[in-house]
Amino acid sequence: MSFPKGFLWGGAIAANQYEGAWLEDGKAPNVTDILVGIQSKEPGLAWNYDTKKYEMKLDPNKAYLSHEAVDGYHRYKEDLKLMAGMGFNSFRTSIAWGRIFPNGDEKEPNEAGLKFYDDMFDTMNELGMAPVITLSHYETPLHLITEYGGWSNAKLIDFWMNYVNTLFTRYKGKVKVWLTFNEVNAMFRMPLVAGGVLTINPKDPEDPLGSTTEQDKWDAYHNILVANALTVKACHELDPESQIGCMMTASSTATYPYDCDPENVMGALDTQRRNIFYMADPFCLGIVPTYLKKIWKEDNIQISFTDEELKLIKENTVDLLSFSYYRSTTYDKNTNLKVDTGGIVCKENPFLKDKAPKPWGWAVDPMGIRYTLNVLYDRYHLPLFIVENGVGLDENIDENNTIEDDFRIHYVGEHIKNVHAAIEEDGVDCMGYLYWGPIDVVSAGTGEMKKRYGFVYVDRFNDGTGTLERALKKSYNWYKEVCESNGESLLK
Numbered sequence: 204m205s206f207p208k209g210f211l212w213g214g215a216i217a218a219n220q221y222e223g224a225w226l227e228d229g230k231a232p233n234v235t236d237i238l239v240g241i242q243s244k245e246p247g248l249a250w251n252y253d254t255k256k257y258e259m260k261l262d263p264n265k266a267y268l269s270h271e272a273v274d275g276y277h278r279y280k281e282d283l284k285l286m287a288g289m290g291f292n293s294f295r296t297s298i299a300w301g302r303i304f305p306n307g308d309e310k311e312p313n314e315a316g317l318k319f320y321d322d323m324f325d326t327m328n329e330l331g332m333a334p335v336i337t338l339s340h341y342e343t344p345l346h347l348i349t350e351y352g353g354w355s356n357a358k359l360i361d362f363w364m365n366y367v368n369t370l371f372t373r374y375k376g377k378v379k380v381w382l383t384f385n386e387v388n389a390m391f392r393m394p395l396v397a398g399g400v401l402t403i404n405p406k407d408p409e410d411p412l413g414s415t416t417e418q419d420k421w422d423a424y425h426n427i428l429v430a431n432a433l434t435v436k437a438c439h440e441l442d443p444e445s446q447i448g449c450m451m452t453a454s455s456t457a458t459y460p461y462d463c464d465p466e467n468v469m470g471a472l473d474t475q476r477r478n479i480f481y482m483a484d485p486f487c488l489g490i491v492p493t494y495l496k497k498i499w500k501e502d503n504i505q506i507s508f509t510d511e512e513l514k515l516i517k518e519n520t521v522d523l524l525s526f527s528y529y530r531s532t533t534y535d536k537n538t539n540l541k542v543d544t545g546g547i548v549c550k551e552n553p554f555l556k557d558k559a560p561k562p563w564g565w566a567v568d569p570m571g572i573r574y575t576l577n578v579l580y581d582r583y584h585l586p587l588f589i590v591e592n593g594v595g596l597d598e599n600i601d602e603n604n605t606i607e608d609d610f611r612i613h614y615v616g617e618h619i620k621n622v623h624a625a626i627e628e629d630g631v632d633c634m635g636y637l638y639w640g641p642i643d644v645v646s647a648g649t650g651e652m653k654k655r656y657g658f659v660y661v662d663r664f665n666d667g668t669g670t671l672e673r674a675l676k677k678s679y680n681w682y683k684e685v686c687e688s689n690g691e692s693l694l695k
């Protein structure tokens with residue numbers, strides 16, 4: 204009882220949550236640098252009434268923890284050794300776009316940024332961990348948003364292509380798997396971060412987020428579909444030995460009708476469509492779903508794809524579908540849907556008794572990952588890659604300089620067992636499991652340090668204090684056994 208030979212075991216992080224050094228070696232701010240967590244409703248922006256543009260204006264009373272994060276920029280070599288120490292054969296991180304093209308619209312890249320990732324990928328390969336690299340993990344350069352309005356502007360496609368062509372050429376042979384945009388299907392819930400969209404002539408300058416229109420978002424959708432297809436094409440041409448995938452937040456795949464009321468069944472399907480399939484279908488099947496026409500009509504959206512664009516999207520589908528899964532949800536027609544980074548929240552599922560400890564308290568649904576794998580495989584027949592699954596806990600180091608994180612061990616173990624069942628019993632082609640946040644990083648959603656996912660603890664706190672020293676939690680050795688035995692330790 205083990206996983207298929209060559210199964211990829213490891214963990215995943217993102218540049219903006221791990222590296223810090225937000226203005227070092229030529230880097231300029233990216234979109235997450237002006238937020239205390241991507242759920243924040245108050246971006247550090249001010250409207251300049253003369254130039255009619257937004258400018259960065261950080262709130263001096265707020266702690267922007269991502270600016271220093273956990274100092275990965277200076278400590279990645281030791282951290283990667285700790286990751287390899289767990290028997291990882293792969294490791295996922297992102298490239299901060301702004302290290303390579305600080306403002307995003309330069310013609311020539313920043314050599315210091317390129318060199319940094321050269322060294323990082325060499326270190327991973329030397330340690331036996333195949334780099335799995337996200338091209339953009341909520342890291343659109345801020346200048347592209349304040350100057351151009353972000354992805355709603357078709358100019359972004361050219362800037363992006365200059366960026367990705369530079370990467371495919373430079374890192375050819377070093378990267379095993381490329382992923383295009385992290386959780387880009389969340390762009391309607393989080394347009395600024397996941398879609399990099401901001402209206403540059405706002406109705407209410409004091410409310411930058413509230414001003415972004417549905418039309419802006421659909422324009423961004425259009426441009427991102429074209430950019431994704433062009434990226435797949437470029438990758439196949441420039442770095443044919445690697446594979447390229449899209450990256451979806453797939454928790455919404457596991458949207459269960461709250462009961463058998465046909466309206467709830469239909470509503471659950473509609474939730475899946477509006478949250479994942481509307482984007483995964485073009486990326487994986489090369490089609491723009493027909494039901495979108497109804498939505499565009501209802502919302503009075505002007506959007507049309509040229510024949511040439513449709514052909515491009517059709518011919519350049521991804522090699523694999525990677526995704527995050529944290530938890531499932533229900534659909535109930537009488538309850539409003541709420542969102543956070545782990546997925547959608549609706550009416551509580553009475554069958555899920557197992558809950559993560561408060562304050563986040565997510566309902567644990569390990570079978571949901573098996574369900575998600577099955578739905579996605581039936582629909583796309585593509586290799587699937589779990590590149591995020593994990594649990595954030597509020598943890599304090601004990602007198603033995605460790606943390607007994609039994610709940611994490613339980614959570615991860617149950618999910619991995621269901622991944623195995625999907626592969627062995629259901630025949631799903633799943634190429635790997637990467638745990639989200641194998642080392643504590645800044646939370647994407649709330650911008651805190653307090654929400655810790657790591658097998659490795661980092662001494663840093665919400666108020667910005669801490670020595671940044673690393674310590675191993677109990678789960679470190681547990682996950683090491685799982686990875687080194689190719690899952691056998693868990694399945695026996």
Ligand code: BGP
Pocket residue numbers: 217220385386452527544545591595639645646647648649654
């Ligand atoms: C995903 C993001 C990650 C990550 C994770 C956990 O949505 O891709 O960047 O952080 O969620 O979310 P959080 O940090 O908000 O708990």
